[in-house]
Amino acid sequence: MIPYGHHQITEADIDAVVAILRSDCLTQGPTVPRFECAVAACCGARHAIAVNSATSALHLACLGLGLGPDDVLWTVPNTFVASANCARYCGAGVDFVDIDADTWNMDVHALRAKLVAARRDGQLPTVVVPVHFGGQPTDQEEIWDLARQFGFKVLEDASHSIGASRNGERVGSCRWSDAVVFSFHPVKTITTGEGGMVMTNDEELAWRVATLRSHGITRDAVRMQCPPEGPWHYEQLELGYNYRMTDLAAALGLSQLERLDERVACRNALARRYDGLLSALPVALPSIRRGNTSAFHLYVIRLRPNAAQRTQRDVFEALRHRDIGTTLHYRPVHLQPYYRKLGFTPGMYSQAEAYAREAITLPLYPALTESDQDTVVEAVREALA
Numbered sequence: 001m002i003p004y005g006h007h008q009i010t011e012a013d014i015d016a017v018v019a020i021l022r023s024d025c026l027t028q029g030p031t032v033p034r035f036e037c038a039v040a041a042c043c044g045a046r047h048a049i050a051v052n053s054a055t056s057a058l059h060l061a062c063l064g065l066g067l068g069p070d071d072v073l074w075t076v077p078n079t080f081v082a083s084a085n086c087a088r089y090c091g092a093g094v095d096f097v098d099i100d101a102d103t104w105n106m107d108v109h110a111l112r113a114k115l116v117a118a119r120r121d122g123q124l125p126t127v128v129v130p131v132h133f134g135g136q137p138t139d140q141e142e143i144w145d146l147a148r149q150f151g152f153k154v155l156e157d158a159s160h161s162i163g164a165s166r167n168g169e170r171v172g173s174c175r176w177s178d179a180v181v182f183s184f185h186p187v188k189t190i191t192t193g194e195g196g197m198v199m200t201n202d203e204e205l206a207w208r209v210a211t212l213r214s215h216g217i218t219r220d221a222v223r224m225q226c227p228p229e230g231p232w233h234y235e236q237l238e239l240g241y242n243y244r245m246t247d248l249a250a251a252l253g254l255s256q257l258e259r260l261d262e263r264v265a266c267r268n269a270l271a272r273r274y275d276g277l278l279s280a281l282p283v284a285l286p287s288i289r290r291g292n293t294s295a296f297h298l299y300v301i302r303l304r305p306n307a308a309q310r311t312q313r314d315v316f317e318a319l320r321h322r323d324i325g326t327t328l329h330y331r332p333v334h335l336q337p338y339y340r341k342l343g344f345t346p347g348m349y350s351q352a353e354a355y356a357r358e359a360i361t362l363p364l365y366p367a368l369t370e371s372d373q374d375t376v377v378e379a380v381r382e383a384l385a
């Protein structure tokens, strides 16, 4: 079986986690702050707040950015459901912006047109969540310009793109956004088992997210509202959660982070090799914009009309028949039953819907061998013959 993705754990990773098991702090020790500092330094951001998943990170970032029941968050249909669900956790509404036909990321022209219409109707979004699909950075300078013009906050869902860069700027630096979220789920580029992180250069937002991560409790004298009753004194200032990352998870993350650049380079080399092997077939290949380095979390191809009139389903079945793991990233979020109940219908986002009828994710992970790749490409070629 060749899976579509697979985590990679080294002996050094195992030793790092075992060392925590033998230490005094399984959680709330020194390792989470060390991991946060390391990721902040790696990306060039001022603050990093580790949590137990990217879903939690999106939730807390939305709360920190002030998203509430009177607000609306916009994201793309071509993403994992968590990019939209974070708004619903805050009681806010969700709306979508269609994707670009080539990059499969948020289409900035569609965003601008929708903003103009929304301003006319008095329904501008509070937060916009561009998603770095497959590991390719979004058109952040343009989105940031629109944010200044129309007055919304920008939260990048970079769950696919730690290790990627745009115009020399590491994803996660928050150069063109208010905050960036990473995922450390095992299918992602580096893992903590489950885990996520909020990156920001905004000190107040960082404080708010860090407080909400742990019940809304503070021990910071400057923030307290009552005179301290003693050295045990802490205050719960608002309703927070237990979204903390453990030191066990952070130790794994710190160890994995050391190989981030090597992994991204390896994924890029495999992607280039796929590009070469697939170039003669009737498929569209990932299109990486000039100035972008993708993290290549995913390698997706898109079927073009072909002489044998093969469909996406034909190719899926042919690959699965050969024990090759393949899937669709993503069934458009607005067509999920939960979002259909909120009023979304087929036909609303034609690019994302057309994409979803033609896209196929091929296996890509650092341990994928050239011979595995040849097997995958041969299976695709045969399915299209």
Ligand SMILES: *Cc1c(COP(=O)(O)O)cnc(C)c1O
Pocket: 052, 053, 054, 055, 056, 079, 080, 082, 083, 131, 157, 159, 160, 182, 183, 184, 185, 194, 195, 196
């Ligand atoms: C994986 C993923 C998430 C959620 O990540 P978790 O860490 O599993 O909560 C959110 N958004 C996107 C785009 C993802 O791929």
